[in-house]
Structure formats: C-alpha cells, structure tokens
Amino acid sequence: MVNPTAQDVKTGVILLAHGAPTRVADIPEYLKRIRGGTASSTEVIREITERYEAIGGSSPLLQITKAQAEALETFLNQEGDRFRVYIGMRNWYPLIEEAVQKAKDDGVERLIALCLAPQFSKWSTERYLNSFNEALGACDAGGIPVQFIKSWPNQPSLIDAFVERFRAAESDLKAKGYDTFHTVFTVHSIPSAYVEEGIDPYVQEYEKTLNGIRQQVPMEPWHQAYQSQGMIPCPWLEPSVEEILDKIADAGGKAVLIFPVGFVCDHIEILYDIDIGFKKYAEEKGLSLFRTESLNTSPLFIEALAGAIWEHLA
Template identity: 90%
Template sequence: MDDAITQGVKTGVILLAHGAPTRVADIPEYLQRIRGGTASSTEVIREITERYEAIGGSSPLLEITQGQAEALERFLNQGEDTFRVYIGMRNWYPLIEEAVQQAKDDGMDRLIALCLAPQFSKWSTERYLNSFNEALGKCNAGDIPVQFIKSWPNQPSLIDAFAERYRAAESDLKAKGHDTFHTVFTVHSIPSAYVEEGIDPYVQEYEKTLNGIRQQVPMEPWHQAYQSQGMIPCPWLEPSVEETLDNIAEEGGKAVLIFPVGFVCDHIEILYDIDIGFREYAEQKGLTLFRTESLNTSPLFIEALAGAVWEHLA
C-alpha cells in the first residue's frame, strides 16, 4: 500500500453487523427493529427468548465485534494513528447512525463501511448500504468521502482464515477416530425469489468462498447447504441443513462437520442453530455432528479485514 494514500488522512472504518440483544429483556424491542417497527407475536418472542436462554441469555456478537474492531485498528495503524475503527449495528446498539456520528465528531476525512457478511446479497447486504446512507443523511455527513465494501467472499486472507479453521477441525475429528466425515458448508438462507428472479448474486458469492477454501484444503465428501431460514412465510434457498443431514444419514454417513462460511463470529445462528438445533437433529439421525471454530478474532481474519480496507484505498 502506498504511504501517500494514508499520510495525513484520517480514515474511519465502520464495521457493519446485524446486531443482537445482550439480555433477554431486550428481545421484544430487538425483534421490533428487525420487523421495521412492527411488534412480534407473543409466540415468536417466547421462541426467540428460549433460544437465547439456551445459549446463556445473551449473544456474544457485540463483545466479539468490539474485539475485531480493536484488533483491526491496531493492525491498520501499525503504531501510527491514521485509522479509527467503529461498530455500527443495523438492528441493535450501537446503531449505524451512532457510529457515523462518532466518526464525524472525531473529524474523519473519509469513511469506509465494511459489511461483516463476506458474501453480497441484495436481500441482506444492500439493507446495510441503505441504512448507512440514511445515517449519513441524518448526521449531515454527506460531504465526507465514503466507500462501501459490500463484497469480499474470496479475499485471500479470508480464505486462509477459513482454511486454518478447517484444518484444525479435521485434525480434531481424526484424533477422535473419525478418519472420514462429511463436510457441510453453510451460509444464511435468503428468500429464493431473489435468486430465481436473477436479481441477487448470493449463490455465486457463496461459491466463490467455497471454491477458494476447497482449492486450499481438498475434501470429500462435501455438501453446500443453507441455514437459519427466517420466519417469513415464503420459500427459502435450499437445500436446508436438515435435508442435507437426512441425505447423509441415508448414505450411511456417521460424522458430519458443519462449516459455516457465511458468518464471521459466534452468535445465535452458530451457538443455537448449529450447536444445539442441528446437533440434536443429527443425533436423531444417528449422526455425530461437529463444527469448525468461528473466525472471531483470528489473526488471519483480522488480516482479511485489513486487506479488504487497503484494497479499497489503493
């Protein structure tokens, strides 16, 4: 990276994440934010509350994202004070608007918004872009130069970070006597209409991540699935993880490694959907289910975030 690019210029990097409640008492408000101000039914609130209680009563997403931001700021600055890294959540606190306002108050000369979902989707990522643009308007920050990093599914260090997690899991499974196992890649599902209508490149984005990892760590057999379908009554991208586990069991498989490559830290979709829900489902099918460790604050992942930022400054 050319030193002239950053010399004397204060750059604010805003990490954009979904957000999650840190206590069960906040779940009704959290769900209302997700639904654009519409309150959820008592049944839905109860179901989500039970899930959060099952993982300890709160999500670690904010704490982990703060750790990512602090590590990224150190890595970008390399002992200098050119970059400031902020956190902006779309559905919980600190909100994106708060992050933009803080960056403006700190006198940032330019902003880079980085969505922490590597695979771009019009159904999800574009909402972050819209929320970010709205925040710029509300904060009267429209005169600050901005770049929005919305797609980085095969950023080299990201692939390295995922490959590192896979190798560690593979070694662990073999140490436990599972010389052969099925690998199931997962990302968050989205309504299938977006893909069927040809307006969303999400599947291709997913495949970029998957192919990058498989070039580094060949594996057989492997499967591509979608998880954590929402409560909206519409068709979602398939196959689901449950369908995939059914097929593996029918083929006589015994051990399964879930490899969530659409998520970059532990939160409800990891700690409940996989570690509790899918594990119980797998057991019912006679399968033993494992999971790769989340990236969280992996040094290689922090390098990936920095790489994505630098690539957009060059």
C-alpha cells in the same frame, strides 16, 4: 504493509453488523426493529427468548465485534495513527447512525463502511448500505468521502482464515477416530425469489468462498447448504442443513463437520442453530456432528479485514 495512499489522512472504518440483544428483556424491542416497527407475536417472542436462554441469555456478537474492531484498528495503525475503527449495528445498539456521528465528531476525512458478511446479497447486504446512507444524511455527514465494501467473499486472507479453521477441525476429528467425515458448508438462507428472479448474486458469492477454500484443501465428501431460514412465510434457498443431514444419514455417514462460511463470529445462528438445533437433529439420525471454530478474532481474519480496506484505498 499499509497502502501508501492512506498516509496522512484520518480514515474512519465502520464495521457493520446485524446486531443482537445482550439480555432477554430486550428481545421484543429487538424483534420490532428487525420487522421495521411491527411487534412480533407472543409465540415468536417466546421462541426467540427460549433460544437465547439456551445459549446463556445473551448473544456474544457485540463483545466479539468490539474485539474485532480493536484488533483491526491496532493492525491498521502499525505504521502510524491514521485509522479509527467503529462498529455500527443495523438492528441493535450501537446503531450505525451512532457510529457515523462518532466518526464525524472525531474529524475523520473519509469513511469506509465494511459489512461483516463476506458474501453480498441484495436481500441482506444492501439493507446495510441503505442504513449507512440514511445515517450519513441524519448526521449531516454527506460531505465526507465514503466507500462501502459490500463484497469480499474470496479475499485471500479470509480464505486462509477459513482454511486454518478447517484444518484444525479436521485434525481434531481424526484425533477422535473419525478418519472420514462429511463437510457441510453453510451460509444464511435468503428468500429464493431474489435468486430465481436473477436480481441477487448471493449463490455465486457463496461459491466464490467455497471454491477458494476447496482449492487449498480438497475434501470429499462435501455438501453445500443454507441455514437459519427466517420466519417469513415464503420459500427460502435450499437445500437446508436438515435435508443434507438426512441425505448423509441415508448414505450411511457417521460424522459431519458443519463449516459455516457465511458467518464471521459466534452468535445465535452458530451457538443455537448449529450447536444445539442441528446437533440434536443429527443425533436423532445417528450422526455425530461437529463444527469449525468461528473466525472471531483470528489474526488471519483481522488481516482479511485490513486487506479488504487497503484494496479499496488503492
């Protein structure tokens, strides 16, 4: 049911995502944006290019995010045409500034920005907030009332969507003959200094998602890991997925289900890091590795996005 406070007000919703190149030729410029204007080395460009070529030459992130936005707008407008949903990427096109300008041109009366990473981190999510605020200034849109949804790690429909994916994977593994398996939860790693200095609640945010899922589907054995550490030469949050796979192999495990709860759609960290990188590593350790299907346009996930928005309109 649409929240009554949303009635008769045109609300713009901007889904904020990291962004990804849609062709390998754009990778140097894409990496330059990520690094704040500094060009990457030839070696780094070559390595990232090889990863994108391994998943087909482009990321599906933009296509999936567009589909999520379209499904969300349809869902929100079940009782009237009051919402417009846009997408804005922090590191690629369409940029956040483009989304803000489009919303302003459409005459929205308020804006809600929702970061498509459920677990808040000062190292990552806050950068989206800063980019969004910069876009408001650049578009002279400071007069539009705005809200920024930065944390929704245990939104009920989000947990339900993850549980649905886990149960489907569990059923598939049992059909393949794996009555027991190790579940490895993952989120994107961040520099550990942010957590050690007590300025980032990321670990607690991660645990909210994990606990919400495990309350519905108790599972044993399970592990908590961090993946896709960056190329910045600093300590990153651990344990890494590789360390957990080593532990499972040493304990005589046979099957592993990777459960990436820090990501809401297929992109390079899913299609390469897990499906290619971790799978190869697991095979070398004598393990069979599987993963849960990404949320993508799951109806429950679209409902979760809507729920997070309605909660902020109350």
